Amino acid sequence: MHNNLGAIEATADACYNIAAVERDTGLSKDTLRVWERRYGFPKPLRDRHDERLYSLPELEKLRLLRLLIDSGHRPGKIINRSVSELTQLLSSRAPAQNTPPEIQVMIELLLRHDVENFRNALQQALMKQGLLRFVSETVTALNHWIGEAWLAGRVAIFDEHLYSEHVQNILRNAIIAQPGRGSAPRVLLTSLPGEKHRIGLLMVEAVLAAEGAACVALGTETPVIDIKNAVPAYEVDIVALSFSSAVTQSAALAGLSELRGLLPDGTEIWGGGGALARTRKAPEGILLLRSFDDMRYALERWRVEHARR
Amino acid sequence: MHNNLGAIEATADACYNIAAVERDTGLSKDTLRVWERRYGFPKPLRDRHDERLYSLPELEKLRLLRLLIDSGHRPGKIINRSVSELTQLLSSRAPAQNTPPEIQVMIELLLRHDVENFRNALQQALMKQGLLRFVSETVTALNHWIGEAWLAGRVAIFDEHLYSEHVQNILRNAIIAQPGRGSAPRVLLTSLPGEKHRIGLLMVEAVLAAEGAACVALGTETPVIDIKNAVPAYEVDIVALSFSSAVTQSAALAGLSELRGLLPDGTEIWGGGGALARTRKAPEGILLLRSFDDMRYALERWRVEHARR
DNA sequence: ATTGTGCATTTGTCATGGACATTATTGAGT
DNA sequence: ACTCAATAATGTCCATGACAAATGCACAAT
Structure with a gap:
């Protein structure tokens, strides 16, 4: 062909x-x-x-x-x-800045293509830190390093693929292992077409699951119209979208605004990820989350606001 | 924008x-x-x-x-x-053929958007059947049904996304839970650019893991050149590629042949999935797998051939 | 009845070159 | 130093023509 x-x-x-x-x-x-x-x-x-x-x-x-x-x-x-x-x-790009030693060890293993021990190191970090810290510290740092190293040509595409697969395995496993079914709010998690990075999404799901929210995860690249249709079908309170640095900020904001126009006012829209890290002002009706702590506060706020009834 | x-x-x-x-x-x-x-x-x-x-x-x-x-x-x-x-x-498309009752139940749950119970039903089927039968019977049947129903417009895209996410969760969880690290042969698992379906790949990984092979899973859409580079890096014996029915048969065969030209003769290439189901004759140097049993035989054969050393 | 072969039709992809939207950079003015 | 406008760079879109690849069909051969 x-x-x-x-x-x-x-x-x-x-x-x-x-x-x-x-x-x-x-x-x-x-x-x-x-x-x-x-x-x-x-x-x-x-x-x-x-x-x-x-x-x-x-x-x-x-x-x-x-x-x-x-x-x-x-x-x-x-x-x-x-x-x-x-x-x-x-x-000749700037080398990676100060990375904590545990991260350094994992990176070493990944670069040596030592699949089994890399997996073990991840698993051990998770056990030691608990899901919340594992996500907000270890995985965040690894993502950052891998992104840098990828741009600098220090890791091959297949290394990055392998990394992504293993982190997915660990996170999905941890999410399933969360006790309880999750209660209010119900959060729909996905990304818009063009955004293929799944890890950010899984990190969010992990944190939400740990906080006891009910997640409806749709994976990546859901067209806006389908998100609109999914909201009533799954009766979700919040739609959370992830934008990695691979997307431009303007594309991310345009997508969020488009969605805002389609969803009922009662449904909140949360956006986060690398593409929005430098955004000052959120579009009307959108909540920008710059960190996992931001998200936990937002969750707390939602619960307070919807407590009385 | x-x-x-x-x-x-x-x-x-x-x-x-x-x-x-x-x-x-x-x-x-x-x-x-x-x-x-x-x-x-x-x-x-x-x-x-x-x-x-x-x-x-x-x-x-x-x-x-x-x-x-x-x-x-x-x-x-x-x-x-x-x-x-x-x-x-x-x-007015042909309705689904005879589906076993357990499958029917799961489909019902999916269509009712009953996330929790759908997940439970999957998990129970896995427990009851074991990984091998769960993959080759239940997941195969569900895939088939969902594919049909999607074409017929009976399920929405977001239902299909949700289905995919949950099956991924279950399979990845089961794969991690496999005892032992996996030994020879080492199998690299991925798909070519354009092929986004991950479930087929995970099903293969699950079966291989259950049979004790060592898997290097790279996720979907790895460019051919990167596969070529990954083979020596991870010292794999076999490259297994998955092609869903979303790809044309000719595209699948062209991809396989291109890869064959780049890899050393000692590295086997296995291809399987919907796109190749009706292919009579494999290209030179490619092994076509039409079922999971085919794959288990191929694994057995490889082990016999490489036993003496 | 099924499989193969050649031809006609349909359908998607590629090419060219011009226009202009979008994004970065530069330079002037607070 | 910071903001904003002008300039330059870069990528996307357009129209149209051409043709490759896929599909359908008629008919022959097994």
Whole structure:
């Protein structure tokens, strides 16, 4: 489909079509074409129908560029540098700041691909700290470090995937193990389309479960309309949305406002996560949560307000 | 961003731009534009810069069309029918075949949005049947039913999301609870970009864990190159990929072949899932698994072949 | 009755180049 | 130092044409 299996080519590795490159780099087709037009890179070969065929080195350089752009560089400044220069740029980023030793140990294990002991270390931290502290300290710190290291190219994608899977396992396990069914308020938890990070969501669920709220977790990427429909179906009091730093602040705020317009006034909307960390003023009718403590206060407030009846 | 908050419009609901519609319907921008050109639907309003503004009814009809096309209808035949006709088409699909009573009970609970009891029913089934039978019977049947019902529009997206989350919780919990660390072979588990369904992957992981294999689970959507890099890093013997029916058979086979070309001969590649169910002949060097029993045999075979050393 | 083959039609993806929205950067004015 | 406007950069959208890939159909062969 997107490569010429069996066809003998002058350059055997020029075999990625534009759709494959979009998938593997996260750069849209439009962006790929406009870069070629403006900056002259990438300059893929063409097949007999004039369709682009990217080579493996091009694809790798594009992935490097993507990383650098995500960490703040501008395309025009770096797109025509050599791969070795780009690699150097990546590694010259500021190293991680002071990380507590327990975190350091876990990171070591992850980088050594020592799956079993990494899992054990997580589990032990959870046991030692309890769910609330585990989430608000250990997982938060790990997330932060992994995000940094990913931008700096120190961890591979698959390391990050593995990390995510294991933290999910631990958190989901801990959530199930919470005593009691959870009572008021009922909170619907999800993210909007485009936001794929599940860990933030699970962290919120863990804290809410620990505080005895009833969670309805819908996973990631629920379209706004479906959230609207889910609210009456599950009779929830609060909709909580998570936005990682992968989304822009404006996109997050627009999504929140759109949802606010669709939900009844009695339903609260809470938003939190990296994308909203620097937001000063919340849109009308939205509660911004900048920390897990914020969330616990908000929960407390809700319960006080709805106690008398 | 994608809606005109505050701006007063003749039709207040014409506020979705093409990117928002792409996200919420899964239809590509190219497809949306070409439908408009060829069939005259959708016919969005334009903003002052001639950019498309889709209305809510259009968006809803597009989602309906998407459902029908996924279940086998052709765009040209149905695109100009009315919403009520389309709804009728959906509901006139073949009803679910004979479902065992326990499954029926769970479905009832899910449709009634009775989160707690649904969870309990799953947990009880797991206890009663053990992990292997729970996966190969109950979860398989539920998946099948939910997939059907989703196509037929009998369950909402949020129901499906909730289902997925709960089954994930149960399976991940069960996997962690497996005794022992797992020994040879080491199996890397993931899916290719575009394949977002996690449950199939977790089912495989559960079965492998129950059989005592060591799993390295990377979650969904790992680019092929990253799989290639992960194989030596985690020293895996086998790469197992899952393809749900949401992917086309040809895309699945192309992905498998591409991966085969990148991995050393000593590393086995296993593929399974709905997309490959009807595939007769596996590509060279790929092992197709059509059932969980197939997988257990394959595991057995691998262990026999690698026993002497 | 089922399976295979070739042809016609349908449908989605890709290409081009221009326009402009959005986001960052720069520079001037409190 | 901070805010705000002007400027530059970057990405998204548009129209239209072309064609690859998927599907359906008619007919032959098992």
